[in-house]
Amino acid sequence: MKGFKPSAPFLLLLPAIIVLAAVVVLPLILSLYSSFTPFRLTRPETFFVFVGVRNYLSILSNADFWWAFGRTVLLLTIALNLEMLLGLGLAMLVEKATRGQRILRTLMMFPMMFSPILVGFQFKFMFNDNIGLVNNALQSLGITQDAIPWLIEGHLAFIAISIAEIWSSTSIFAILILAGLLAMPKEPIEAARVDGCTPWQTFRYVTWPFVMPFAYIAMTIRSLDVARAYDIVKIMTDGGPAGRTELLWTLVGRTAYSDARMGLANAMAYFSILLSIAFTVYFYNKLAAARAQIGAEW
């Protein structure tokens, strides 16, 4: 009996392992291999030509790639930080509300129900320079006379994409941080207040350490899914104008399917996978550290 038991969890996990091996790990090995070939979809025989690290070298010297890479990291940094701050603010606003909290919580989750592609589309509609809600509102209010070319000018397009991204994901942070605020014991806050802490100090040294793990859960969940920005960008600008909003993922898609250069695209894809993994591992470690901290204090 004793010798038989340890295999039970592995038996239970076996289906998961098989599926993931077949649909994720095996294809990734294949794509790793093809990143070392000059493989083009249009010429299958190139799949068996081995060129070593030539694809990687050509990426390293490719300015477009580094721009896309930098832009991706910049977008993620801006978006994740702002989402966290806004989410925290929103959660605290809702937590303070005395009436109608259920309705507020439901409203707060509204953007979570939108698929990224819908987010992209609706913001494309709203930021349209001619008929979009944003320009119409600005013009009706008399703030500007001109149609601001939101999705046509490079920097503005980047801002518009960031706004769409932040709108769609802030609620994940807000809802998880709110869960943390609601689960938090009230005594430490009262104790801090009795001991004469200012509201800021109470927040900084009592509330925040408790809420932090929840914020990192949100970060971890988000970082599992950072590539959802692909959908938004694909719809809103498709990397344009003139590649000014090209992110790593749209560049990979374009290189693979429009230019049919699979080998090169796979090499690029590995950079984007590494980026995703780096984000996830980073936040997972932060989560573990934050968890250990509250474990020690409470």
Added chain:
Amino acid sequence: MDENASARLTRRALTVAHRVGLFLAMFVICLPGIWIVLSSLRPTVEIMAKPPVWIPQELSFDAYIAMFSGIGKGGIPVLDYFRNSLIISVTSTVIAVAIGMAGGYAFARYRFRGKSGMFLGLMLTRTVPGIALSLPLFFLYVRLGIIDTHIGMILAYVALNVPFTIWLIDGFFRQVPKDLAEAAQIDGCTRWQAFWQVEFPLARPGIASAAIFAFLTCWNEFALASQLTRSVNSKTLPVGLLDYTAEFTIDWRGMCALAVVMIIPALTLTYIVQKHLVGGLTSGAVKG
């Protein structure tokens, strides 16, 4: 006395500021959705009007009627897309939840070597961006001849959802006290019976949430679907949305209507599970 009055005043001001802040935040959150619904009901002339028409003059369901009346009239085969989306999402959800239950149970109830490493490994498979995964999958599927089929999409979505369903279901099984199943076993149940009679009913709301979450992921997924589907055989709604965009023009009204059709199931399902979902994500991760 004066101090009291000023304190009361500050308090008042804070309450008002809080109300205003809350209102503004909720306004920003809801506005895009409301705008889409409104636009889907307005005639195209009004959407395109310059200067803008703020108050809708006439509302109609024309866009919806056109959309569901088939190819030729509405422009795109929405019913086919809808059917594909439904078949693919439901099937892959059922499979992913079954696999997730087995895996989640293993993580919640057993101790084994390499457990946390394995958990992180599962999560890491989820980090692979859809577009990066689509390249080798595209190639493999073409070779296997399952490109543009339901089976291919279902397989991909099962793999996409398994890590997350395991995470969620693991969290829910942990909330069920171990003692209950043990008590059942002492009373003569086998472990299998104890699971179905005791643990499963208790964790059921959580498992339902995981299922709905998986369903929504499939329902909304775009990056993989846009490359692995080619025709009405397997195109899903998110990909179908692109049919409304031509080279230089976009049928905004039709697109808005399709958007509403896509949101409604998502909205309803998310509303049903919201409470359990947050509970599952946090309990699994915080209590360790």
